[in-house]
Amino acid sequence: MEKNIAVIKGDGIGPEVVNEAIKVLDAVAKKYGHQFNYTDILMGGCSIDAYGVPLTDEALPIAKKSDAVLLGSIGGDAKTSPWYKLDPKLRPEAGLLKIRKELGLFANLRPAYLYPELADACPLKESTSEKGFDMVIVRELTGGLYFGERSTEVIDGETVAHDNLVYSESEIRRIAKRGFDIAMKRRQKVTSVDKANVLDTSRLWRKIVNEVAQDYPEVTVEHMYVDNAAMQLVKDPAQFDVILTENMFGDILSDEASMVTGSIGMLSSASLRADSFGMYEPSGGSAPDIAGQNIANPIATILSAAMMLRYSFDMDEEADAVEQAVKKVIADGYRTIDIDQNNTRVSTTEMGDLIVERL
Numbered sequence: 001m002e003k004n005i006a007v008i009k010g011d012g013i014g015p016e017v018v019n020e021a022i023k024v025l026d027a028v029a030k031k032y033g034h035q036f037n038y039t040d041i042l043m044g045g046c047s048i049d050a051y052g053v054p055l056t057d058e059a060l061p062i063a064k065k066s067d068a069v070l071l072g073s074i075g076g077d078a079k080t081s082p083w084y085k086l087d088p089k090l091r092p093e094a095g096l097l098k099i100r101k102e103l104g105l106f107a108n109l110r111p112a113y114l115y116p117e118l119a120d121a122c123p124l125k126e127s128t129s130e131k132g133f134d135m136v137i138v139r140e141l142t143g144g145l146y147f148g149e150r151s152t153e154v155i156d157g158e159t160v161a162h163d164n165l166v167y168s169e170s171e172i173r174r175i176a177k178r179g180f181d182i183a184m185k186r187r188q189k190v191t192s193v194d195k196a197n198v199l200d201t202s203r204l205w206r207k208i209v210n211e212v213a214q215d216y217p218e219v220t221v222e223h224m225y226v227d228n229a230a231m232q233l234v235k236d237p238a239q240f241d242v243i244l245t246e247n248m249f250g251d252i253l254s255d256e257a258s259m260v261t262g263s264i265g266m267l268s269s270a271s272l273r274a275d276s277f278g279m280y281e282p283s284g285g286s287a288p289d290i291a292g293q294n295i296a297n298p299i300a301t302i303l304s305a306a307m308m309l310r311y312s313f314d315m316d317e318e319a320d321a322v323e324q325a326v327k328k329v330i331a332d333g334y335r336t337i338d339i340d341q342n343n344t345r346v347s348t349t350e351m352g353d354l355i356v357e358r359l
């Protein structure tokens with residue numbers, strides 16, 4: 001099969017980790033007789049440096065007409081980078097929000113699981129971590145606070161800011177369906193997270209989730225307030241299978257969930273719409289402090305590429321092969337600096353090579 005992939009290497013460690021994912025994709029193409037064509041797009045800080053905007057009007061159509069997008073990471077150090085002196089609409093993150101919205105990527109899947117071999121890196125008590133955990137956060141990605149009207153104005157001599165939180169039934173229904181579909185392929189449990197004791201949007205969220213649940217009698221549904229969910233994630237993460245939640249809560253809880261795995265450099269993510277198109281990126285950020293040193297962990301990006309093979313290209317066998325190769329490299333004791341515990345420490349490029357060898 002021939003597929004066109006738009007590649008956004010981005011900022012920080014982005015280019016380094018994306019290069020390794022492309023190395024792996026090329027090896028897959030060779031082994032299974034596919035052809036992957038790559039077109040680079042600038043987004044984030046590198047685009048600001050080149051064109052003054054985080055995403056150009058020329059870049060977007062390239063992403064739109066591709067079969068999938070592979071993204072490294074965007075952004076820099078907010079304290080020191082000149083990008084963060086710009087108007088918020090011109091900062092790196094604005095490019096990311098724009099591409100999510102323009103591509104219609106409403107469903108963000110963020111798996112968080114404990115690798116048994118990396119259990120030592122889990123910051124939780126051993127009595128908690130020894131139970132293991134394996135969850136996926138299904139985060140609504142194109143609505144809510146991120147995309148509501150916002151403004152800052154002076155009223156009666158005082159500055160007042162507001163951000164609008166809006167959700168429509170249809171927006172909730174489509175992400176809820178996605179969450180339940182995913183639960184059906186897993187352990188058939190959905191924990192819907194909201195703040196229905198306070199927010200109208202959350203009360204609507206709960207109502208629609210319950211309606212959608214009627215179509216999935218096999219799935220157990222539970223509703224949890226977001227503050228409690230934050231607590232439960234560190235107290236008993238094993239209870240979660242699918243966490244279904246809105247944009248802002250999902251942003252916060254997915255960082256927490258990835259942190260409790262202790263190995264954020266290993267976690268992939270996908271942003272999908274209703275058809276097979278998607279954008280795939282590692283869960284971790286641009287890590288400007290370690291950029292350019294060939295030490296970042298490329299596995300999250302390589303596993304994101306595996307998700308691309310599975311969800312966008314319908315290449316399950318190929319995706320399995322990549323995931324197996326990653327499992328093997330970990331079992332064989334190779335580690336990048338982020339997960340190193342007296343194992344064989346390897347660089348970013350060495351890790352890519354070792355995974356290709358195991359394909």
Ligand code: IPM
Pocket residue numbers: 075093096251
């Ligand atoms: C994420 C990031 C983004 C978000 C930022 C960079 C805008 O934190 O992908 O979780 O808040 O969605």
Ligand code: MG
Pocket residue numbers: 251252255
């Ligand atoms: Mg985030």
